[in-house]
Amino acid sequence: MFYYAKKKVAIDSRFHKAFTLVELLVVIFIIALLLAVFVPALNSSRKAGKTALCASRMKQISLAMRAYAMNFDDRIIMGREMIFADHASKAVQVWHIALMPYIAKKINEKWLENHAELWLCPEDKDPYPKGFYNCPHDPMTSYAINGFSSETEPAFARPAVSLRLGPGGGYRFNQLKNTGEMMLMAETSYAAQLYDVENPATAGIIKRYDGHHRMTSGFYHRAAMNIIYADGHIQTVKGLPAPADPKYIPSNYLSGQYAFWKTLRLASSVERPEFWGPGY
Numbered sequence: 001m002f003y004y005a006k007k008k009v010a011i012d013s014r015f016h017k018a019f020t021l022v023e024l025l026v027v028i029f030i031i032a033l034l035l036a037v038f039v040p041a042l043n044s045s046r047k048a049g050k051t052a053l054c055a056s057r058m059k060q061i062s063l064a065m066r067a068y069a070m071n072f073d074d075r076i077i078m079g080r081e082m083i084f085a086d087h088a089s090k091a092v093q094v095w096h097i098a099l100m101p102y103i104a105k106k107i108n109e110k111w112l113e114n115h116a117e118l119w120l121c122p123e124d125k126d127p128y129p130k131g132f133y134n135c136p137h138d139p140m141t142s143y144a145i146n147g148f149s150s151e152t153e154p155a156f157a158r159p160a161v162s163l164r165l166g167p168g169g170g171y172r173f174n175q176l177k178n179t180g181e182m183m184l185m186a187e188t189s190y191a192a193q194l195y196d197v198e199n200p201a202t203a204g205i206i207k208r209y210d211g212h213h214r215m216t217s218g219f220y221h222r223a224a225m226n227i228i229y230a231d232g233h234i235q236t237v238k239g240l241p242a243p244a245d246p247k248y249i250p251s252n253y254l255s256g257q258y259a260f261w262k263t264l265r266l267a268s269s270v271e272r273p274e275f276w277g278p279g280y
Contacts, residue, residue, distance in 0.1 A: 050122040051221045054142075054187070055234045057118050061143065061185065062228045064102040066173075074172040076184075079145035079193030080152045094192060095168075096141050115140060121187055123220035142218060144188035146277065147171075148195035148206070159205050165195045165279035167230055178274045179230035186266070187218035187225040196269040199280050213266045214242060223264060230277070239264030 068077050077095045096119055103118065121142035147168020150159050164170045167184055176182060186194055196202075197212040219225050219239040227237050242265040269276035 047123070047222060051226065051236060054121045054123065054221070055226045055236070057121070058143065058185065058226055058228050058234055060103060060118060061096075061099065062232050062234070064099045065184070066232070067102040068099055069173055074174050076147070076167050076171055076173060077145070078149055078152050078170055079147040079166075079168040094140075095145055096143070096192075119143065121218065121220055121226075124187070124189075124218060126189070141192065142187055142220075143185055144192055144194045144216060145185050146183045146194050148193055148279075161205050163202065163205055163279070165202065166277045168193065169195075169279055171278055173230070176230050176277065180233070181272075181274045182230040182277045183227050183266075183275055184230045185228040186213075187220060187227075188216045189218045189261075196276055196280065199269045199276075201280055213268075214245075214261070214264075217261060217264070217266055219261050219264050237266070240267060 065077055069075055077098060080094050119141040124142040145166075145168035147166035147170075148163065149165075149169045150161070150163045151170065153159070167173075167176055167182060173179075183194075188194065194213055194216060195206070197206045217225060217239070221236060224236050224238045226234055228234055239261065242263055244262040267275055269280040273280055
């Protein structure tokens with residue numbers, strides 16, 4: 001009798017320590033609720049961190065541009081097409097390669113080594129898709145200078161009319177007005193330069209849409225982008241809604257999913273001429 005009673009007590013004790021099905025369901029529900037609350041917040045914090053990291057990289061680029069200007073009579077480094085970078089001997093003609101000495105990096109045959117540490121936005125999943133316009137080089141930068149100059153265009157694409165647009169189109173810092181409102185550099189999908197191809201003053205002069213702000217702007221940060229202003233400050237700017245238009249997606253786009261924002265844009269040079277700067 002004693003042995004049986006002792007065994008029964010032990011069985012009852014184990015039974016009382018176990019969870020019931022209802023208790024398990026309650027615990028699972030609470031865990032699921034906590035995940036639903038904290039996972040989006042964690043993702044949001046990560047994205048905010050990447051936005052801040054991108055802004056930090058752009059700040060270094062801004063300082064390098066100022067240092068460059070000090071050595072070139074206050075002239076802003078000019079935007080150039082990435083097609084110049086298909087060979088090491090031409091690489092120095094591209095703005096971000098020319099800036100390397102101003103961030104304590106040498107220009108040599110390894111000019112692409114570790115370039116992601118400064119020249120790529122951490123949210124840019126497809127910078128300058130390799131193969132676009134049949135350019136053989138690798139992705140190099142997520143940023144673009146606000147500027148266009150007919151002088152920097154390759155001979156086959158050079159317009160007959162001399163044209164300078166934006167601060168990076170051949171201007172000096174001391175020639176700029178409203179620098180706190182003027183875009184100096186923005187995030188991009190693949191191009192080395194930005195310009196507003198649809199401004200009435202330039203209609204018929206620029207034939208290509210690959211520099212247009214609708215086509216090349218990179219709204220990586222939750223439909224927004226980081227912008228360097230001519231006075232050096234950096235601001236995150238939301239993209240404006242725009243209707244989809246197939247002319248902004250070139251037929252020879254060979255790779256990538258993230259390079260174009262068909263329904264987002266920056267304010268145009270007609271809406272905000274002070275934002276785009278001189279030349280319009």
